[in-house]
Amino acid sequence: MGVTGSALLDVDRIRRDFPVLERRLGDDRPLVYLDNSATSLTPSPVVDAMATYYNEYNANVHRGLHQLSQEASIAYEDAHDAVAEFIGADGREEVIFTKNTTESLNLVAYSWGLEHLGPGDEVVITEMEHHAALVTWQQIARRTGATLRYIGLTDDGRLDMSSASERIGDDTAVVSAVHVSNTLGTVNPVDDLVDMAHEHDAIAVIDGAQAVPMRPVDVGSMDADFYAFSGHKMLGPTGIGVLYGKEELLQRLEPFLYGGSMIEKVTFDESRWNELPWKFEAGTPPIAEGIGLHRAVDYLESIGMDRIQRHEEALVSYALERFDALDDVEVYGPRDPATRGGLLAFNLETVHPHDLAQVMNDFAVAIRAGDHCTQPLHDRLDITASARASFYVYNQPSDIDVLIDGIDAARELFIA
Amino acid sequence: MGVTGSALLDVDRIRRDFPVLERRLGDDRPLVYLDNSATSLTPSPVVDAMATYYNEYNANVHRGLHQLSQEASIAYEDAHDAVAEFIGADGREEVIFTKNTTESLNLVAYSWGLEHLGPGDEVVITEMEHHAALVTWQQIARRTGATLRYIGLTDDGRLDMSSASERIGDDTAVVSAVHVSNTLGTVNPVDDLVDMAHEHDAIAVIDGAQAVPMRPVDVGSMDADFYAFSGHKMLGPTGIGVLYGKEELLQRLEPFLYGGSMIEKVTFDESRWNELPWKFEAGTPPIAEGIGLHRAVDYLESIGMDRIQRHEEALVSYALERFDALDDVEVYGPRDPATRGGLLAFNLETVHPHDLAQVMNDFAVAIRAGDHCTQPLHDRLDITASARASFYVYNQPSDIDVLIDGIDAARELFIA
Amino acid sequence: MDLGSDIYRQQILDHYRNPRNHGSLEEPTFTHEGENTMCGDLIEMDVELDDDDVITSVAFRGDGCAISQASASMLTERLIGMSLEEVDALDRDDMIDMLGVEISPMRVKCAVLAEKVVQDGADIHRGKIDLDRTNLDDS
Amino acid sequence: MDLGSDIYRQQILDHYRNPRNHGSLEEPTFTHEGENTMCGDLIEMDVELDDDDVITSVAFRGDGCAISQASASMLTERLIGMSLEEVDALDRDDMIDMLGVEISPMRVKCAVLAEKVVQDGADIHRGKIDLDRTNLDDS
């Protein structure tokens, strides 16, 4: 089948942890879930960890003195430690729990951006940014009078590094780039981008929403100033995201959301802030979700992020091979599986992606169709929408075969 | 026992839905959970509803075309409808899901405040505000040059309405008040405050974090412009809060967080916003949490909010009666159970509240000790901290008896 | 495999593949365009009225998914002979009935785009509203 | 009821009820104050040194929970005769050992406040740091 067996995970065993994979849809077909870039499925250990919180030590955190609150506080703080270790941060001080990647990026844009940006400053982002970064920097630039500049793309959907060199200059205040594009699959050279930003005394903000689930990430060696990702895309629950920030930057940064537990002392006239990371976690935080995310991190580590990356590459490689045999399908992004994440956006000539997704649904195949929150990139590719298949730890080569069958059926249906 | 039996809920039956109440602590004593104002316990139907989402239709929303995404989208949108009906809003357009009350209030302060406030404008809040409102308006006033003014309190811990009349005037741009104080228990005359704000063309923002769990709330008849509360205090999960806003106000309001799914159209240069309420829900929302909150609302409605209010009153009334017999205990806030919520903050002379909470923990009684995120109010009361017992649907008069036993034991231990 | 029994009924596929009244009119009484930004569906419609405001001919062009294009094609067939009052009375259910298949909530906008375009076009023509183009996401 | 077996051991209660070295010194070599804002614990300590920088007497006053006040009282007894180098070497575990009970993570700050106050006071006295008052929440 063209798939190197040894690169693949033990999918049969992993699938047992995902009860939703037992769903049968439509004509009694087993669910083939290929919408992982939108959100991953959630294994039982993660769901159970959250239920255990609710059923055994349901309490608010912030170091209440009673037993349940102590247990919840420790579990919630431990979750920060686990995430810090998972991404190579220096400690929990550098790990802020938000509600999603989007809030993480907004936190940076509001707290850092409103304070540091002004007319004459340039915000450099890429043409392949997700709306979470693109719209946010666009609007914060507008408010502050800063200028937004875009790093262009090569024809095969990689960042044009000569364009990057042109855009990043002495007026650059911040470089914000996606680590793995959720549409092109491109794995961007974030180490280089971070270096280029730092050479010009700009900060580097990396959107890791698609990277952290798929490959080993070390924010320390990358030297990023901020790094954002979401729990729900890495086997964790909805309602939680992460913002990594360098400790010395976070120390100096003004808070974003104000309220309980991010303060140290409040009077009618003024307030002082709590220590990191709590200074950036106002109000009752996502407690169950933090505990669930911790369990998801453990689950991913028990598989091994290196092995997950190889698994993704093997599936993409097989999918590209099968797609290559279809001459009415256009696949976007780089061809080399080693330089792309485990997702493929594509279009079938003659069949609108929405129609394709609907036909796929009859095959119990879940793919996404639309603009994947990268409308400007779609404009750039001169398309209004695309279909996208994205793979994760429970996917197997036969899922790709079902996908191809669905494409064949859709073609037949619409062209016949 | 001084408790009108008929006012009480069928606690035995309700308790069966809360597995955590089977916990035994310390010396093998059954948990007595009296920290409900910090967070409520979570019944099995709510935990199950979230597990069902993860185990049966785990998907992102935003109207993906595959079956799971359709099911998740409908469930998530239905949750908005259920919450809208529960609080008397006109429809889902008026119900924004945030991560907690704190974010809800920050949303208003940032989106409405940064646009409308400036030097000369006055923000009127109360001396009993929770840090979520107090710190937020304090900081947004500071940024915009607006002046913060406080409505004072009467000696028995009610709002001083003559002070309110003085503070709210033609320069007032916004009146922000807590509905039920989480420290004094006071139920504020929010209808009057809203009217006073509107008479001076100011908007009225109400913090309902403690009110919605305890009593029927109708934002429509109250005529509040914004109304904020949290899921985790009303039997729902962590990670979700609600902001109600009047539709015409929300239509005109600039978005707060930017990103996916809050947009309608994005180009490299500009963006247009999505319809309500999605314009204010950027990124992947708290999907499982919305579904859990929906189930919590159903649970509360199946009991009946009127009956819950009477239950709270009966417990407070009994607790006040027992506290009255102790002459070394000071209880803060109004005496009349009909004008206060189901919580009591107090201090035992000679025993520091932290020590009291720790002794209580030996009795398996969970109370809170500290400043309850109302430091300025504590300063005003001339104390650094207080102990707080707060009641909910699963609490019973015997829980209060155990609380009193704990107080007696603490006194003996520290004074002997 | 019985895909056709569901949303892509033969009829819809037929209209999608061979759209009726496709193209443009020489001298339309009014023309109006609308889109469904989220999905990227686009419909532009030319309408010709007689002196009694009854539709005598109609043509459309557009781009988008099968539901949006087929429903436009099917609607044009029904429009001929209709008075503008009858056009006003069309609603979402008429469109779904006309398509004759179950429309998932996610695709209702695709199904009603053509209806909104002709109704907004008629309203503008009669001076009832002032609008450049219909955008379903605004509603 | 055996509460005493746990955190409120007889010793702690005794020190809390009858604090040793409570009050102030006539001519302290240095005085320093510290607080634990979150809990509202406050400790102010006077220290007198001889020419070899050995503590000859010490007194404290304060307000707060039993752990913070008893640990201050117990610490003052141990400080007498200590050199400033020995004070420097005190750490969190010494305080917890001295209390002789399990300290939950939530209350560690109460247990170490007195230690931080005397250490910061000694550092200021020797010109090592510049600080108005110790605030445990800053650390």
Ligand SMILES: Cc1ncc(COP(=O)(O)O)c(C=O)c1O
């Ligand atoms: C009156 C009041 N407002 C706001 C809040 C903050 O709620 P959350 O922590 O869920 O944001 C609370 C809860 O602590 C509260 O009692």
Ligand SMILES: Cc1ncc(COP(=O)(O)O)c(C=O)c1O
């Ligand atoms: C690259 C990228 N950035 C940001 C996001 C936004 O993540 P969330 O919706 O969890 O905020 C996504 C997911 O859609 C993404 O793929």
